[in-house]
Amino acid sequence: MDAESIIAQLLTPEGRSDPYPLYARAHELGPVMPAGDGMVLVCGYEACKQALRHPGLGADINMVTWGASLDEHPSLAMLSRSLLVANPPHHGRLRSSMSQVFTARRVTALEPQIVRITDALLDTLAESGSSPVEFMDAFAFSLPAHVICELIGVPAEDRHRFRGYAGDLMATLELLADPSGLEAADRAAVEVDHYFTALVEARRGDPRDDLVSALVGVQEQEAQLDDEELVANLTLLLLAGFETTTNLLGNGLQQLFEHPDVMAGLRAGTIPMQGFVDEVLRYDSPVQLSNRIALADGVSIGGLPVPAGNHVVLLLGAANRDPSRYDGPGRFDPRRQDIQPLSFGGGAHYCLGAMLARLEASTAFGRLLSRFPALGPAPGDGPARRDRLTLRGHETLPVVLA
Template identity: 45%
Template sequence: MSPHPTPGGPHPGGPSLKDAWDGLATAAGRQDPYPFYEAIRAHGELAWLKPGRLVVVGYDECDRALRDGRLHVQDAAGYDASVPGWREHSSLRAFTSSMLYSNPPDHTRLRAVAGFAFTPPRIRELRSVVEDMTDRLLERMAELGADGSPVDVIAEFASRLPVAVISAMLGFPEEDQVWFRDMASTVAVSTDGFGDPAALERADRAMDEMTGYFTELVARRRRDPRDDLVTLLTETHDGDPRRLGHDELMGTLMVLLTAGFETTSFLIGHGAMLAMEQPGFAERLRTEPDFAPRYVEEILRFEPPVHVTSRWAAADTELLGTPVPAGTRLTLIMAAANRDARRFADPARFDPDRTGNRPLSFGAGGHFCLGAPLARLEAAIALPRLFARFPGLAATEPPVYRDRWVVRGLDTFPVAVAA
């Protein structure tokens, strides 16, 4: 078998592989990518878009790729080789200074620096914080919607809760949280790459503003240390810059903020939407204490916040028998893997009672998401409380998705809370 098979041509009864792939960049593809994933799958669970470029949609294939140490994330050196001019964008520079876009040994070092904040005992300690913040936000929603006015469940609840929790961990002032949410959402667009130059320019401006804020906050914590993550990271940097450099400190703060709230916001928003579409699930969230964790896990499988990640082959390897030569670029579509019929029965059906449910939504291997336990905790607390507080919660308009693909979620979702 040639290591670079001929890219997929027309498929009987369906689009060519190239057409299916290109469809993901269209407005229709960003709003509902799943038909395009299945069109790609028709050409194989892994398929060569062109020599040196592999797209992977199968569960076992994605799982293996995420765990293969010879498949690296795109780090600064990788960007230098493949994307000339990327260093002109401050939003990209910040992310490449973090664990998100680094490989061992740097990734191992940076993950260890931040990992202590996400151990199981520390996550358990946050339960009361999440419960309190959830209840406060629900009371705010009740006040906003008391006269029958629609309330945006995304802006007022799904995004406010995770940004409040991560801000409390980091030590960001409460009065800055809405500003953080808006800035971080703008910056996060850079993870979609270079497809929208205007959006990338806005991301750079937001990153510059946030870097200035972080720099000032770090200086304040040096003068006035607190029991928070910013203080601990600052002390780590000051104690040994080889363990955490200045750019790495800024990048770590940015990743903890963006990864700590946006994906969780989308998780909660999807959970609210799905329960309103199928009211029986809302009733079970209200009445069955053990239902929420299963419900959250099925949201992660069915409507994951993160749809895709990438790798490149630092050395020759193989994926379940398919040779992957060094230098190959791989696009791993985890949202498609989560609907692989070989792994999940009736994958297009939302079923919180399915057994053996292990979606790839938080990744796998060395880059498995540090914040996964916190995201699960927040959603499992927030959703039952939301539907208990508002038993008649109902949509007043259809939800609207953000115009993005890599990290996908709801932008607005007006609801009535006083029914």
Template identity: 60%
Template sequence: MDGAAIVEQLMTPAGRADPYPLYRAAQELGPAVQAGEFLVLVSGYEGVHRTLRAPGFGVADPELSARWDPEYPNHRSKQLISRSILERNAPDHARMRSLIASVFTARRVAALEPAVTAAVHRLLEEMAERGADGSPVDFMEAFAFRLPVGVICELLGVPEQDRYRFRGLTSDLTTVLELIATEDELDAADEAADELSGYFADLAARRRAHPEDDLVSALVQVADQDRGRLSGRELLANLVLLLIAGFETTTNLLGNGLALLFEHPEALAGVREGRIRPAGLTDEVLRYDSPVQFTSRIALADGLAVGDVPTPYGTAAFLLVAAANRDPARFPEPDRFDPTRHDSQPLSFGGGPHYCLGAQLARLEAAVAFPALLTRFPALAPAGDPVRRDRLVLRGYQTLPVAVR
């Protein structure tokens, strides 16, 4: 199988369900291989790591998308995402990211630990009530979604009564991040983009009139003070992105992590007994079954290369993050789940200018959640077959039934 065939197989239902054999096939071809005239498939850790940080590579920003994607002008969802820092290159990316980082600070995230701990224990008690009669509890709905969405909404200033609506909307919107999407999926994404934009436009207006101690108020103030640094449309796009990034990947991290602990009871016992550090578990879940499997970069100049493969201007580098996280050249026994690994440094949060702003928050939530979950429920066990979401880029579970009694 050559690089082009691997890309084609990754887009099939079977490839999305279990992409890891295809990642291994890509690595057997080489850490970076040609997969088309203007496409390079990158599966090696070093190649992904360097490309994420290389100044000559960038993302498909609005200008590039309008030039190369004939569907871009027809879909409001694509345009919304492209106005955020996720799909902007220098100098716009640095301009917007510096403003967001100025309010989404490490100190503010660290100060959330007591609130995260309280939220974890409240959700665990609710899970105990739901499963007290022996009924299965869907971990994804009852905990893995509700914890991070509650935390990011608290940061943003989203009222509690509004938070229930976001899981379906963001699921629809994030289909635009996948390699392929049907017209029906894109239509649903457009509707979700409209609803989320409208919601945050209304919330921003309320915070402009009556500021509170939250991120929406802070960003509205920054945008109003200097319109040249953050336009109104950019403000809305980045508020939507902060919501999505604040819980989408963390939900998958928690679900993937619990499923792996069920598959590896010795690791589960180690976490419960305190022999395995929560940070080590989090790193290994990120490495072994990354919530973000794939990203891409585009060569913005001639004369570039990934490894030994030339990448002329306009060449897309498909960065198989999940494959790089299992690169045998970087990790001994890469297909073994081992939360005691040292110096893991998975690439799941990206790297370079686009390194995930919420990485510290996701790690905090996981570090609090897993030990508390296993301590509260000593007999926690699967209670049925889990169901994966039919996604490649954002890998996680739709449902994960558990018994808590």
């Protein structure tokens, strides 16, 4: 099996459901390999780390648009204005504006609210008694949704509408997405654009202690963001805040069910919570891949030249299981040392919300395990995975609490 075949298999339902055997085959071929049609596949840990930080590689929106007209697809047009796919000089301008308000101090200050929201959701779960509960819907989505909405400033009465929008818009991040299948994403982009445009205008006249007001203030003082960029990046923060943490919570709980000794160790305090969260991020990353493009000639990754314009597919999920980096990479072991997953990317495009996701996960798992000592998988049908490759998570994960 060559690199082209691996990519083709990853795009099948079977490959999306369980990409890890394909990652193992990729490692047998080497850390970096040509994949035909101006494409390079990177699966090695050090090679991915190098590529994420390489100044000659930029974000690659072409991996999802493939020549589609941005005028015809509002979802792709919105994506094109976001920090996620921006390259110099625009990236520095956008990142500077976002970093001024999305600070470590602001995230740390959210901890009491995260605890309050977590406990309120656990109270609601407890009402089910011994009946099965759908964990993804009742908790894994609800917690990050409420947290990121509080941070941004989305009123509580509006938050319910964003789950559908998030699911639809995330289709734009899939590898080799078919633009003809973006109808739902386009409709969601129009609705979200209208919503945030109105919210921005409301905060201009009535500033509050939230991210929208702070970004409006930066915009007015420095003229770093135009209105379309402001809305696009608010959307990115909102959706990334939903999806990645939702997947982290679901993937982590599944590992606890499959490794009851780890669950017992977390409860007893013999396994550090941060080690557990890091190992979930490594072992079953909520973000499986990222895309780059060579901005000029002279780029080399892992010794392989990457000519200008070549597309680079970074298999982050494979890099996190690189046998040259981790002993027994297919073994879930939160006690292992020096866990440094690449799940949040790296370099200029390192995820702004990484600290928030870790804080939410640590809080959620600690309080969930303490509150429900009999927590376990529900009998009957098991969990169901979402049919996605880039963003790996569960559609359903039924549990019992007592």
